[in-house]
Amino acid sequence: MANLATWFSPSLQTISRSSGRSSVIAAAYRACTKLTDERIGITRDFTPKGKNGLAGNICIGILDDDISKLWNDAENAETRVNSTVARELMVPLASEWSDHERRECVRAIAQMLRDEYGVAVLASIHRPARDNKNDHAHILFTTRTVDADGVFGEKTRILDSAKTGEVKKMRERVCAIVNEHALANGSDWYVYAGKFANVLEDHIPTDHISIKHGKNQQALIDANREDVGQARIELGRVQKDFKSNTAKIAELTTHTAIAESSSSANQTADNSKVVPLEVPVYKIDLKRIPMPVAAIEARAQIEKAIGSRNLLRQHFEAWKDMRDQLLAKPPTPKYGFFGGPTASYKKAWAEHVKGVQGAKDSMAECTKKADGLVAYIQDPERQRLHTIYHDTNSHNAKVEVHEKQMAHEKECEWERIAQAQRERERLQESQTDWSARLQESNREMEARRERESATEYSSGGMGM
Template identity: 45%
Template sequence: MSKSLATWFTPSLQTISRSAGRSAVAAAAYRACVKLVDQTTGLIHDYTKKKGHVETILIGADDISELWNRAEAAENRKNSTVARELMLPLPDEWTNDERRECVRDIAQHLRDKYGVAVAASLHAPNKHHRNNHAHMMFTTRTVDIDGTFGKKTRILDDMKTGEVKNLREAVCKIVNDHAEKLGSDFYVYAGKFADKIEGHIPTKHIPIQAGKEYRAAITAQNTQVKIHLANVATHKEKEKQLEAELLKAELSNALNLDATESTPSPDTPKSVEVKRVEPIPPAELENPFKRKLMPEACEKAYFKHQETLKKQQELKVIEEKWRAKHDELLKNKPNSTQRLFAKIGLGTTKIERYDEELSKTEITLSKIEQVKKSHKKILSDKNALNLIAQYNAIIDHNAEVSEAELKAKIAHAAKLERERELAEEQARQLSELENQRDWTIGLDPTENSNHTPQSISNSFSIS
């Protein structure tokens, strides 16, 4: 497969659920960078100042606010799943128009296959020109041409149905079709590299929020993995060439031996029998250095660090939601006159509700700050960072060991080939010496000085 491994990915599917404190209206506003009012709660979600939005494509709906407010209204339970989201990385080398057409086709597939309405928001890359992607939110219920919500698409709720796998494969096919049409080497696959490439070593994912040093370390490690994979491919190709040459030489030797045995010359003396040189079996190769076992503490530190980075990103989204709510409350803060009237019983309920909401928001933000400090403490722990550095060093070391082992095997095979060629050359020289021997040596020249070739021949004949 000639596709670039660096561009493979597995499209991820997630849900937006009330049980997690999420809202379809808030999520849609954040992804589309617009201002939406949640008609169920009255909250205003304003993300118009957020940067990075390119375009939002609607399929099966005409208005983004109406779509997601209807989606919220269609659900009655407090733990309902109100939307699904397909996260779709896109090729950085494609143009906006090329990415748009690809996303539009995927959105249309969701509409045609499941009858849902889709809002696909394309996001621009960061300042380093990386991470072109699209957030494809779609309803959990079918939506007809009039915008009426119908039954739940439960086929995507149960992983046992295999439909999520089918969806990922369909998305991959659409992306790959567009890549082929554009002559791009971008290739996506809904499984693992190991399913397609034997002995593949996966590169590490770099979180979008990763710091400069962490990104540089993982990038260096991924570069080493790619170099190792390229070297392995080169060595495998050389190994195939050596095997083909050995086979060709063995066949040639076998044909030469057969021809010599089947058509012997009657007057040619027999040469010294030369035994066929067999390849020497590979000896036990000495490894220049040994593999290192990964300490359990290093694995735990690495995966805890990765999990904390993920939680930190999730917490950031939650914090933005609560800070937006807090800012909105402060904008509508009751003035001193309203509070004065509240003391005499006028508008008391409204003031109490406001104070309760403000207190709840401030308490939540305070808890978020505590969790953020906890995350920061975990991510800056020197012992953990040392263990992570050790983890990465062991990964690099073991990759170098694998490369050294492969080089040793190639060198050993080349040595065996040289030994075989030397043995064959020696056998050829012996054969030539036998053919050049003077068989008249030993005859008495005084016995018959006028021997003709015919008489010499007769002297060897048997009466």
């Protein structure tokens, strides 16, 4: 988005007899020439002004480029004392453009007015004053149609009322032409037909200071700019505090949710200050936290939105490449005898402009959708649930590591118990008196043999 200082809105005004104005004198001033209004018999010479202030005049639909005849005929075509004789469109132009680039842009606007409304157009390009960069064009056009022979026809009533919407459409067409040339010239300089608030978020409008204020006008403008500057500083501070408070609230909300889900979970601490526990690890009760369904849904929504945003970025780059290819090969200008472009050039240029504008509109649509996805992803509630999802996963991963450590510690504990039992048995065996047990065993064997001999003798004697 271009900076606010490079945004202007083309203004449309009328030149009417009811305010004591003459279209002939107005044309003389804008074209920096000498003209006589034959109706009222007044001559004005603004030729000296053109030495430093005029970059050129462009005539479209004016027979033989005779601006004196055109505007005197325009005055004579009106009979009412309060008739509106001419309309004037003020269009800002980029100071970094060349004179040729500015002329081509203004010529395209003048031709659009001729094609759309059938009017005759005098466009005068003025250079800025020494202390500013106010390059601009005065585009003066008739309120009646003018044919190729210079004959005046019907009034262009469609531009008389804002209710028809035609003035808004005309301003949008002018902006489209200027912006198209800015794009072709590689300039980050645009005009806009609507309100700045529709383009720039948190825009603070300035007050309109009319030229009727005279000598006090510049002082009032400076004072208003200072007020707006202070308001922007205050707005920036408020927005910064709001973002900071929002982040703190989200952090506290997340911690509260995690704490409520697992009141028995171990809290993260500085390991250098932890006192070793006498209780074995496998006896510490560290439980898993169930994952909230809302957190799972928020995670899936964010991942889907990120995927869509990446796809939009690819589409944006594709449209950008198409736009660059079109701008690299614009149609070659061709002009007829009276200075207007030929029909073939107009058709080729119209197709070229349509293609570039289509690519630009598609890029703008991609950007708009991407901005919407970013806002969707950064929704505070969705971010809060996503943080809960992340913290819950992190906690449960620690629990899994703890459970493995528990199993290992338990296995080691059982091994220590078995080893102790084996050690006790070995110790008991080492303390046994084997000689005494051997003597006792020999005595038992001798007694058994004596019993057996006695039994055999007894049995033999009875048999005889």
